[in-house]
Amino acid sequence: MARIDVRKTYKLYIGGAFPRSESGHSYEVTDSKGKFVANAALASRKDVRDAVVAARKAFGPWSSRTAYNRGQVVYRIAEVMEDRRPQFEEAVRQSEGASASAARGQVDAAVDRLVWYAGWADKLAQVVGNANPVAGPFFNHTAPEPTGVVGVLAPQQSSLLGLVSVVAPVVVTGNSAVVVSSFERPLPAVTFSEVLATSDVPGGVVNILTGDAAALGPWLAAHMDVNAIDLCGVAGSPELATSLEVAAADNLKRVRRAPDAEPDWAAEPGLGTMTDFIESKTVWHPIGT
Amino acid sequence: MPTSATTDPVPGLAAYSEVTASDASLRRFLHGLPGVDQVGAEARAAGLGTRSIKTTAKAWALDLAIRMVDLTTLEGQDTPGKVRALANKALRPDPSDPSCPSVAAVCVYGDLVGEVKAVLGDQVNVAAVATAFPSGRASMDIKLADTRDAVANGADEIDMVIDRGAFLAGRYLQVFDEIVATREACARPDGSHAHLKVIFETGELQTYDNVRRASWLAMLAGADFIKTSTGKVQPAATLPVTLVMLEAVRDFREATGVQVGVKPAGGIRTAKDAIKYLVMVNEVAGDDWLDPDWFRFGASTLLNDLLMQRTKLTTGRYSGPDYFTLD
Numbered sequence: 001m002a003r004i005d006v007r008k009t010y011k012l013y014i015g016g017a018f019p020r021s022e023s024g025h026s027y028e029v030t031d032s033k034g035k036f037v038a039n040a041a042l043a044s045r046k047d048v049r050d051a052v053v054a055a056r057k058a059f060g061p062w063s064s065r066t067a068y069n070r071g072q073v074v075y076r077i078a079e080v081m082e083d084r085r086p087q088f089e090e091a092v093r094q095s096e097g098a099s100a101s102a103a104r105g106q107v108d109a110a111v112d113r114l115v116w117y118a119g120w121a122d123k124l125a126q127v128v129g130n131a132n133p134v135a136g137p138f139f140n141h142t143a144p145e146p147t148g149v150v151g152v153l154a155p156q157q158s159s160l161l162g163l164v165s166v167v168a169p170v171v172v173t174g175n176s177a178v179v180v181s182s183f184e185r186p187l188p189a190v191t192f193s194e195v196l197a198t199s200d201v202p203g204g205v206v207n208i209l210t211g212d213a214a215a216l217g218p219w220l221a222a223h224m225d226v227n228a229i230d231l232c233g234v235a236g237s238p239e240l241a242t243s244l245e246v247a248a249a250d251n252l253k254r255v256r257r258a259p260d261a262e263p264d265w266a267a268e269p270g271l272g273t274m275t276d277f278i279e280s281k282t283v284w285h286p287i288g289t
Numbered sequence: 290m291p292t293s294a295t296t297d298p299v300p301g302l303a304a305y306s307e308v309t310a311s312d313a314s315l316r317r318f319l320h321g322l323p324g325v326d327q328v329g330a331e332a333r334a335a336g337l338g339t340r341s342i343k344t345t346a347k348a349w350a351l352d353l354a355i356r357m358v359d360l361t362t363l364e365g366q367d368t369p370g371k372v373r374a375l376a377n378k379a380l381r382p383d384p385s386d387p388s389c390p391s392v393a394a395v396c397v398y399g400d401l402v403g404e405v406k407a408v409l410g411d412q413v414n415v416a417a418v419a420t421a422f423p424s425g426r427a428s429m430d431i432k433l434a435d436t437r438d439a440v441a442n443g444a445d446e447i448d449m450v451i452d453r454g455a456f457l458a459g460r461y462l463q464v465f466d467e468i469v470a471t472r473e474a475c476a477r478p479d480g481s482h483a484h485l486k487v488i489f490e491t492g493e494l495q496t497y498d499n500v501r502r503a504s505w506l507a508m509l510a511g512a513d514f515i516k517t518s519t520g521k522v523q524p525a526a527t528l529p530v531t532l533v534m535l536e537a538v539r540d541f542r543e544a545t546g547v548q549v550g551v552k553p554a555g556g557i558r559t560a561k562d563a564i565k566y567l568v569m570v571n572e573v574a575g576d577d578w579l580d581p582d583w584f585r586f587g588a589s590t591l592l593n594d595l596l597m598q599r600t601k602l603t604t605g606r607y608s609g610p611d612y613f614t615l616d
Binding site: 048049052056219222223224225226247250251 | 605606607608609610611612
């Protein structure tokens with residue numbers, strides 16, 4: 001007897017829970033050859049609103065954890081991802097039309113990327129912080145602090161490695177993130193959200209919305225309670241990117257501008273991915289003469 | 290705010306003078322009120338909560354809700370500076386938008402009334418909690434002195450708590466007499482009187498039947514407003530409890546011609562919740578009650594959410610808590 005398919009209804013990931021879209025809408029996800037794979041939730045502006053509230057709530061406790069502990073948590077994400085390799089490889093293969101070995105390579109690189117960022121958690125302050133020599137009786141030092149709630153428009157092409165490469169640097173420094181996944185290739189992001197839910201990441205630190213960056217971007221960019229935005233997901237649409245930058249200027253968000261085309265995600269990212277979303281706090285401490 | 294003469298019995302209430310003549314008759318009357326269908330009340334409240342209020346209706350509802358807020362701070366740590374700041378916020382909730390209305394009143398402890406009055410003048414009412422708020426456990430003389438003191442300091446409205454212990458023990462006449470005495474203590478030398486709001490602390494009354502009885506008891510005793518809770522006990526205001534009270538004021542007006550206001554307090558934190566209450570007021574009591582004179586929200590954090598939603602409607606982008614004062 002033929003077995004009945006167990007079809008999965010994908011949902012959003014907000015505040016550590018998996019709600020349906022507030023709008024009730026979903027959209028069809030196809031593989032690289034146009035064949036139906038699954039339905040994904042189509043996030044609306046109200047889901048953006050809810051996600052920002054969840055991210056704001058999570059920001060305080062997450063940013064006040066020790067950097068060492070945040071490193072452990074990010075490493076734990078890598079561990080759990082490693083356990084679910086077959087599912088990720090399948091998702092990447094379907095989404096990006098990659099060969100089995102290429103998909104395996106993508107997953108390898110994504111896990112390695114998480115481990116790389118996990119290592120940076122308690123080292124970044126040593127590299128970008130400083131004891132400043134000043135002309136006066138002060139001990140003057142600069143330390144990096146997280147910016148706050150960061151909106152991330154994840155890359156449209158690289159559905160897993162690209163996603164991990166934009167999310168990990170944001171959260172490892174203590175920010176919380178509202179992520180809009182690739183519109184046409186959302187399934188690796190959905191699986192990644194399941195990994196986040198079952199690793200030690202507190203609910204709300206990473207919120208993943210599957211939906212259209214062009215529709216959700218303006219709400220995220222104009223939201224007065226979002227402190228920074230990464231426009232990577234609108235790479236190749238300079239007019240949209242410009243309008244998002246204009247909207248983001250209202251509350252002086254930090255903006256990581258959209259590249260002309262998606263970068264080569266396999267290359268080592270460099271520290272800029274992390275330092276784009278930190279604030280430098282400088283303390284002048286009197287020490288007497 | 291309408292004011293009426295202090296001690297004259299309201300004409301429509303005369304018919305009930307026999308009811309309130311003795312403990313036995315009062316108990317007979319209150320226990321003779323029809324029981325509340327708990328499941329039905331909760332289902333009705335939940336059903337009314339699903340209405341969708343959008344665009345211009347939402348803008349109207351938000352402004353009305355702001356005008357209905359009794360901006361409240363009832364903490365042991367209240368300082369004169371904090372209540373003055375709160376009073377300024379009550380006058381101009383959104384300093385960046387002159388079209389934003391003032392709230393209905395500022396609600397503080399009795400000893401801080403003077404501070405608030407100095408800021409508000411006659412532009413916004415000052416409400417004071419009295420009668421050994423929040424427990425109501427003090428002797429009658431102290432409760433009345435508490436009330437007179439607040440009125441003398443210039444309070445426009447008095448929020449009193451009933452003696453829940455006496456109510457639950459079935460000593461209804463004692464509760465009735467306390468409300469009547471407190472109402473007399475609300476009198477001012479010029480013959481007007483401070484508005485009296487009677488707090489039931491519905492979270493301690495156990496059943497909806499008791500809420501209905503307490504509502505009738507307070508209205509018969511001459512309350513100008515009936516109020517759900519102190520905000521110090523969980524659960525505080527809920528939609529079904531407010532539904533029962535709205536039905537009571539509606540029925541009371543039909544029976545006596547006297548209109549009494551309702552004030553849910555505590556636990557209403559979002560604009561969405563506030564709009565659910567407004568829908569219920571309109572559907573249960575009628576639009577006569579859709580006015581700050583007849584319906585109030587006792588709240589502190591609610592105002593900021595209302596302002597955020599209002600800003601969202603006017604600017605078209607989501608606002609954040611960073612742009613509004615905390616208290």
